[in-house]
Amino acid sequence: xxxxxxxxxxxxxxxxxxxxxxxxxxxxxxxxxxxxxxxxxxxxxxxxxxxxxxxxxxxxxxxxxxxxxxxxxxxxxxxxxxxxxxxxxxxxxxxxxxxxxxxxxxxxxxxxxxxxxxxxxxxxxxxxxxxxxxxxxxxxxxxxxxxxxxxxxxxxxxxxxxxxxxxxxxxxxxxxxxxxxxxxxxxxxxxxxxxxxxxxxxxxxxxxxxxxxxxxxxxxxxxxxxxxxxxxxxxxxxxxxxxxxxxxxxxxxxxxxxxxxxxxxxxxxxxxxxxxxxxxxxxxxxxxxxxxxxxxxxxxxxxxxxxxxxxxxxxxxxxxxxxxxxxxxxxxxxxxxxxxxxxxxxxxxxxxxxxxxxxxxxxxxxxxxxxxxxxxxxxxxxxxxxxxxxxxxxxxxxxxxxxxxxxxxxxxxxxxxxxxxxxxxxxxxxxxxxxxxxxxxxxxxxxxxxxxxxxxxxxxxxxxxxxxxxxxxxxxxxxxxxxx
Ligand code: DUC
Ligand code: ZN
Ligand code: ZN
Ligand code: ZN
Numbered sequence: 001x002x003x004x005x006x007x008x009x010x011x012x013x014x015x016x017x018x019x020x021x022x023x024x025x026x027x028x029x030x031x032x033x034x035x036x037x038x039x040x041x042x043x044x045x046x047x048x049x050x051x052x053x054x055x056x057x058x059x060x061x062x063x064x065x066x067x068x069x070x071x072x073x074x075x076x077x078x079x080x081x082x083x084x085x086x087x088x089x090x091x092x093x094x095x096x097x098x099x100x101x102x103x104x105x106x107x108x109x110x111x112x113x114x115x116x117x118x119x120x121x122x123x124x125x126x127x128x129x130x131x132x133x134x135x136x137x138x139x140x141x142x143x144x145x146x147x148x149x150x151x152x153x154x155x156x157x158x159x160x161x162x163x164x165x166x167x168x169x170x171x172x173x174x175x176x177x178x179x180x181x182x183x184x185x186x187x188x189x190x191x192x193x194x195x196x197x198x199x200x201x202x203x204x205x206x207x208x209x210x211x212x213x214x215x216x217x218x219x220x221x222x223x224x225x226x227x228x229x230x231x232x233x234x235x236x237x238x239x240x241x242x243x244x245x246x247x248x249x250x251x252x253x254x255x256x257x258x259x260x261x262x263x264x265x266x267x268x269x270x271x272x273x274x275x276x277x278x279x280x281x282x283x284x285x286x287x288x289x290x291x292x293x294x295x296x297x298x299x300x301x302x303x304x305x306x307x308x309x310x311x312x313x314x315x316x317x318x319x320x321x322x323x324x325x326x327x328x329x330x331x332x333x334x335x336x337x338x339x340x341x342x343x344x345x346x347x348x349x350x351x352x353x354x355x356x357x358x359x360x361x362x363x364x365x366x367x368x369x370x371x372x373x374x375x376x377x378x379x380x381x382x383x384x385x386x387x388x389x390x391x392x393x394x395x396x397x398x399x400x401x402x403x404x405x406x407x408x409x410x411x412x413x414x415x416x417x418x419x420x421x422x423x424x425x426x427x428x429x430x431x432x433x434x435x436x437x438x439x440x441x442x443x444x445x446x447x448x449x450x451x452x453x454x455x456x457x458x459x460x461x462x463x464x465x466x467x468x469x470x471x472x473x474x475x476x477x478x479x480x481x482x483x484x
Contacts, residue, residue, distance in 0.1 A: 003431060004035045005392060008043025011358050012050065012382050013367035021048055023388040026430035031384060041426050041433070043392045047358065050366040050380050051085025051389035051427065052343050055373065056235055056259065056311035059089050060109050063315070064333045065324065069409045070316045075339060076114040077442045078407035080434040082340035083424040085389035086116045086379055086450065090147055092156070095125040099133040103141060113447030115429040116389065118373070120178060122147040126162035131169055138173045142451025144374060145176045145233070150217045151184035151286060160224060167228035174454030176372070177225060178233045181217035181242060182209060182287060191330050202280035203272040205329045206288040214287050215241025222249045222256055231255035233372065236313050238264040238287040240297040247306045257372055258307040260298040262342040265310070266349050267414060268292055281322040282412055284332045285313065299355050308368045310346055312338035316410045336414045340407055343391070345415060347422035374452050388431040397423040407440070
């Protein structure tokens with residue numbers, strides 16, 4: 001049984017052209033004019049793009065005394081409704097727990113996925129067992145990324161010596177380290193100070209995590225990665241200080257990547273102030289929403305290429321779950337949703353406003369991360385042989401975002417009331433039509449694990465590179481300068 005997407009305009013990260021796309025056995029088998037097949041999907045007036053990849057989601061994750069409310073079923077259904085066809089979730093071993101035991105739990109949860117998925121492995125503690133198991137994770141389990149939390153002191157946080165050891169191990173294995181970059185020691189101290197002064201409401205969450213704590217940690221992680229000879233991926237880059245550190249590292253020749261979230265691009269810190277408790281608490285996430293100046297920096301990074309990926313950090317909690325933190329903002333489960341809204345919001349506020357082009361939209365929602373994760377061109381491409389993970393995007397289709405019509409399991413939406421123009425007409429996951437002009441036709445368990453090979457290239461430590469290749473500074477006279 002073949003399917004043909006007809007009369008559309010193909011938009012990839014670097015090309016825009018008119019052609020039909022033929023699909024067989026879950027893959028793209030032909031691209032060209034006037035194709036025919038058993039089933040025809042009409043893409044008149046639409047853009048045919050690689051399905052979105054969200055590299056940062058937390059589905060049914062044990063966190064802060066509870067579990068995030070969207071599981072692999074509702075989470076991937078929300079993803080598909082918004083044009084996203086692959087998600088990458090974080091496998092989180094408890095401190096002291098075997099990475100491989102944790103992975104079994106994640107494998108089990110993910111059997112319900114409606115679209116393809118992969119995992120990042122978190123390094124939440126350090127020891128010989130972790131060192132050994134990292135090799136199995138990369139070589140036998142198809143995971144080439146390791147996440148490190150520089151915040152959540154006393155729970156998930158790792159210290160600099162542990163990061164250096166783990167980054168070095170990543171470099172040996174051809175794996176990419178990821179960081180949640182916030183200075184956890186400073187955050188904990190500021191939280192205590194705010195509580196002692198009687199500031200226990202959700203706005204204090206934002207006060208306790210200013211941009212400086214993110215800028216400092218981003219810089220530190222970059223320098224540690226440099227010394228370890230590893231590339232680095234900075235998740236949820238939300239401020240100019242962090243962006244500036246990433247720009248500088250890249251211009252110095254390091255492979256450092258930055259990932260703004262759709263929430264940070266489109267929602268600002270005013271969401272926390274002069275609002276009722278529930279409104280603010282529902283928007284408590286780390287890092288918190290920032291000022292418009294930081295938002296402008298993130299948009300500029302997407303346009304110039306110094307930031308490469310737009311994700312969600314989808315980690316949804318119900319209002320009841322958020323209310324555990326009444327009287328102590330430190331207990332409000334951190335996280336917001338966004339899986340269904342990432343692509344429509346980015347299109348509406350990015351492409352339709354002229355801040356990014358259609359091709360840049362494809363790059364930052366799909367192709368760039370497919371390359372970084374080493375799954376391109378199986379994912380992130382409209383090419384013969386690629387998986388038929390495709391979104392047929394209708395730029396004239398409109399809606400008002402509302403919790404009452406969303407796929408996510410929670411009772412609110414942080415984008416409630418936002419008007420979007422640009423939505424999927426069809427979303428296909430490996431050739432299967434999961435979203436059909438608004439109708440949800442997902443199939444629980446259709447999603448498959450996407451195995452990712454080690455990276456062929458790792459960063460050469462800049463510090464080492466300088467020592468090895470920098471010529472000794474010699475004065476014109478031929479006498480070596482002092483202090484070289
Ligand atoms: N930040 C959040 O807001 N939620 C999940 C984890 C994180 O780092
Ligand atoms: Zn994080
Ligand atoms: Zn996260
Ligand atoms: Zn199926």
